[in-house]
Amino acid sequence: MDLEAELGAQLAERRAANLYRERRLLASPQGGRVVLDGRQVLAFSSNDYLGLANHPDIVRAFAAAAERFGVGSGASHLVCGHASEHQALEEELAAFCGRDRALLFATGYMANLGAISALVASGDLVLEDRLNHASLLDGGLLSGARFQRYLHNDPAALAERLTMAGRRKLVVTDGVFSMDGDIAELPAIAPLCSARGAWLMVDDAHGFGVLGRRGGGVAEHFGLGQDALPILIGTLGKGFGTAGAFVAGSATLIDYLVQFSRPYIYTTAIPPAVAAATRASLQLVMAESWRRDRLVALVARFRAGAAQLGLEVLPSSTPIQPVLVGSEARCMAIGAALWQRGIHVGTIRPPTVPKNTARLRITFSAAHGDGDVDLLLDALAEAFAACGEESP
Numbered sequence: 001m002d003l004e005a006e007l008g009a010q011l012a013e014r015r016a017a018n019l020y021r022e023r024r025l026l027a028s029p030q031g032g033r034v035v036l037d038g039r040q041v042l043a044f045s046s047n048d049y050l051g052l053a054n055h056p057d058i059v060r061a062f063a064a065a066a067e068r069f070g071v072g073s074g075a076s077h078l079v080c081g082h083a084s085e086h087q088a089l090e091e092e093l094a095a096f097c098g099r100d101r102a103l104l105f106a107t108g109y110m111a112n113l114g115a116i117s118a119l120v121a122s123g124d125l126v127l128e129d130r131l132n133h134a135s136l137l138d139g140g141l142l143s144g145a146r147f148q149r150y151l152h153n154d155p156a157a158l159a160e161r162l163t164m165a166g167r168r169k170l171v172v173t174d175g176v177f178s179m180d181g182d183i184a185e186l187p188a189i190a191p192l193c194s195a196r197g198a199w200l201m202v203d204d205a206h207g208f209g210v211l212g213r214r215g216g217g218v219a220e221h222f223g224l225g226q227d228a229l230p231i232l233i234g235t236l237g238k239g240f241g242t243a244g245a246f247v248a249g250s251a252t253l254i255d256y257l258v259q260f261s262r263p264y265i266y267t268t269a270i271p272p273a274v275a276a277a278t279r280a281s282l283q284l285v286m287a288e289s290w291r292r293d294r295l296v297a298l299v300a301r302f303r304a305g306a307a308q309l310g311l312e313v314l315p316s317s318t319p320i321q322p323v324l325v326g327s328e329a330r331c332m333a334i335g336a337a338l339w340q341r342g343i344h345v346g347t348i349r350p351p352t353v354p355k356n357t358a359r360l361r362i363t364f365s366a367a368h369g370d371g372d373v374d375l376l377l378d379a380l381a382e383a384f385a386a387c388g389e390e391s392p
């Protein structure tokens, strides 16, 4: 089979379906305004919710640690790459989350793959919300356990699935759903798991740092300790503004993952300077609650304005505020019209979201001001007007 012809045909098909993905070139730090493809634009597309990715305290902590430790960690944690900065960060994250221990992973994708595939296998059952992040779905498939999805954020549908057979039963959900912005119904899901002897794992990539009075994420938001929510995943590249991820839970859970989680064992540790930067970030997350207050105000302003414009926003109270547009073609056209007006938003299409639910994924950051929201709303009004109604 000819590689060029075979792959080329599939690429052409993707282009024709308006599903072709392209990268824009970033030439600035993250922030409310960024330089993308050579243009200054107002960006509502990053996951740097707290505006920390370019914070001077964090940049300084990174540079100082790089002076001491160099850049590369040189090895996996179990060989000789586990530096004092990693250890200190793990201890601080565990204390912050109210868990016995935390374990650093290189990325959220790997933490999810690493936790699920170590915890369940053939003969076990893994139940996932059907709108879970791709890394959670991939982890479930990789594990070899019997894999079932349940209706989105529906504890009754989950309860029904929990009657299925399986030696170990693992329930996995996003804390804040990445493409919809809604929050998992954990006050119903957690007791259900406890009652049925299932283990609950929550991936709080979009809640950690953002939700909860001190930024402790969904666990703090709902007051769920280690018993109610035994397997907690946090990522550090979003609200925390750095990189990496962690699993937090009991000493037994962490000890087990160190022994049995292949994506933990067989990969190089993140640079110690990244861990040091994250320690500085944690201090800001805890101390500067104004960043979370700012987000709440920006979201309220946006939702009021979007309602006036008659936009189809989803029921979300988080900084993820998707606007439904329907077809892939219309989504791309509106995205392009916004870009013309100096605004960048994510244009999210299948397979990331279900068919016919293409959307603008608008995200807010504490780096935005009220005036930025107003500019966005004006541009949305113009872009929707310019692109007309969807033809049936």
Ligand SMILES: *Cc1c(COP(=O)(O)O)cnc(C)c1O
Pocket (backbone or CB within 6 Å): 106, 107, 108, 109, 110, 112, 133, 135, 174, 178, 203, 205, 206, 235, 236, 237, 244, 245
């Ligand atoms: C972004 C994301 C991840 C992946 O985290 P990375 O650190 O970027 O690999 C995992 N889960 C969810 C829900 C996410 O949105």
